[in-house]
Amino acid sequence: xxxxxCDISISADGYSAGHxxxxxxPFGDGDMSMLHAWMFDTPEENRAELKxxxxxxxxxxxxxMFGPIRGEWSGDWKGWWxxxxxxxxxxxxxxxxPRAPVAMxxxxxxxxxxxxxxxxxxxxxxxPGAGDIAVAGGASTVNQSLAAGLLDELRLHIAPFTLGxxxxxxxxxxxxxxxxxxxxxxxxxxxVTYRIVKAGLPD
Amino acid sequence: xxxxxCDISISADGYSAGHxxxxxxPFGDGDMSMLHAWMFDTPEENRAELKxxxxxxxxxxxxxMFGPIRGEWSGDWKGWWxxxxxxxxxxxxxxxxPRAPVAMxxxxxxxxxxxxxxxxxxxxxxxPGAGDIAVAGGASTVNQSLAAGLLDELRLHIAPFTLGxxxxxxxxxxxxxxxxxxxxxxxxxxxVTYRIVKAGLPD
Numbered sequence: 001x002x003x004x005x006c007d008i009s010i011s012a013d014g015y016s017a018g019h020x021x022x023x024x025x026p027f028g029d030g031d032m033s034m035l036h037a038w039m040f041d042t043p044e045e046n047r048a049e050l051k052x053x054x055x056x057x058x059x060x061x062x063x064x065m066f067g068p069i070r071g072e073w074s075g076d077w078k079g080w081w082x083x084x085x086x087x088x089x090x091x092x093x094x095x096x097x098p099r100a101p102v103a104m105x106x107x108x109x110x111x112x113x114x115x116x117x118x119x120x121x122x123x124x125x126x127x128p129g130a131g132d133i134a135v136a137g138g139a140s141t142v143n144q145s146l147a148a149g150l151l152d153e154l155r156l157h158i159a160p161f162t163l164g165x166x167x168x169x170x171x172x173x174x175x176x177x178x179x180x181x182x183x184x185x186x187x188x189x190x191x192v193t194y195r196i197v198k199a200g201l202p203d
Numbered sequence: 204x205x206x207x208x209c210d211i212s213i214s215a216d217g218y219s220a221g222h223x224x225x226x227x228x229p230f231g232d233g234d235m236s237m238l239h240a241w242m243f244d245t246p247e248e249n250r251a252e253l254k255x256x257x258x259x260x261x262x263x264x265x266x267x268m269f270g271p272i273r274g275e276w277s278g279d280w281k282g283w284w285x286x287x288x289x290x291x292x293x294x295x296x297x298x299x300x301p302r303a304p305v306a307m308x309x310x311x312x313x314x315x316x317x318x319x320x321x322x323x324x325x326x327x328x329x330x331p332g333a334g335d336i337a338v339a340g341g342a343s344t345v346n347q348s349l350a351a352g353l354l355d356e357l358r359l360h361i362a363p364f365t366l367g368x369x370x371x372x373x374x375x376x377x378x379x380x381x382x383x384x385x386x387x388x389x390x391x392x393x394x395v396t397y398r399i400v401k402a403g404l405p406d
Contacts, residue, residue, distance in 0.1 A: 012359070012373070012379075012381060012395075012397065013217060013372075013373035014216060014217055030378060031378065034380075156215070158395070160380075160381040160382060160383040160397055161378070161379060161380055161381055162373050162376065162378050162379040162381070163378055164373070164376065164377060164378045169216075170215070170216040170365050170367070173365065173367065174367060175233060175234065175364070175365055175366055175367045176215075176364060176365040177237075177363075177364055178215060178363040178364055178365070179363060180363040180388065180390070180391065180392070180393065182388075183388030183393040184388070185383065185385075185386030185387070185395070187383070188383065189383070190383065190386040190393060190395050192215075192361070192388070192393050194215065194363055
């Protein structure tokens with residue numbers, strides 16, 4: 001059966017984004033220059049981890065990860081990634097507001113799911129073919145998937161800075177038993193992979 | 204000049220202890236069995252990091268790390284470590300309540316400092332001889348030292364579990380620039396050493 005995995009870059013104090021996201025500031029308030037420096041400044045060192053991020057047959061993401069729009073859909077927002085997003089697969093976007101699917105170049109189609117994280121993961125599982133399901137973020141969506149016992153593997157990419165405020169991985173999630181299945185550092189990041197030990201979590 | 208260093212074991216969500224510390228429960232509420240499992244179950248794998256923890260000429264610690272007593276001193280509490288604590292050096296304990304120094308076997312003497320973290324670090328620096336100053340914990344004391352710009356190096360030992368509540372490293376500390384100077388994993392822990400980049404912090 002497909003695993004449900006999640007990659008997320010965080011500060012040393014656990015934040016994946018600051019408050020007050022806007023179109024100009026996708027990661028919100030604060031100096032976020034270090035959050036993804038490992039990806040952009042040292043891609044060769046981190047080739048395996050970068051490749052793993054988009055190695056899934058389907059993706060689930062929160063609305064803030066998809067865009068800065070709140071409330072009813074308006075305009076023609078198609079994500080932060082330009083005409084050919086890096087997913088090349090169906091992406092199920094959590095939202096309270098229905099919207100018709102948006103097909104992009106390269107095989108990415110954004111589907112809008114209004115009935116919650118469990119339904120979104122179920123739709124991702126139902127995508128034909130082999131491969132994992134990836135919860136792509138942000139932290140709120142990751143935390144929903146953790147709290148619901150949906151996640152099998154969490155891959156934290158811990159960057160060398162602290163943010164002090166924002167949206168944080170694990171906030172509001174009941175205590176978890178984890179198994180450290182991999183941990184490796186490169187110049188600008190420590191990659192830690194945890195298997196979520198599900199005993200005691202909701203089915 | 205001596206560096207001011209800090210070793211602290213934390214959960215993946217950043218906690219070093221739960222709430223409600225007591226003499227029977229030095230790390231407070233919650234299942235803390237994984238926090239120090241790396242020390243006790245796999246000491247051989249972690250020999251270098253274990254040795255580094257007590258490799259200082261003087262130590263600074265918070266009152267909760269020294270003991271469960273609150274308010275005025277009473278009884279004859281001499282720390283959690285028995286007659287011969289592992290420090291073998293002066294230990295400056297932050298407290299609001301004066302107390303005469305307590306000399307232990309093996310060279311550890313507990314001194315009680317009532318004028319704050321800066322004074323405690325200054326007294327530790329003034330100890331004769333070469334060697335680093337270690338801020339031994341807990342998180343509140345670590346955070347005070349970070350916020351005051353006193354810490355040069357923070358060594359996090361990240362254990363595979365989440366706690367969900369308690370005292371957390373970095374809470375209340377302004378955003379920090381860090382340099383990841385070392386990162387290494389063993390079976391039950393990821394050790395990450397950060398140099399604190401002090402530009403912009405108080406002198």
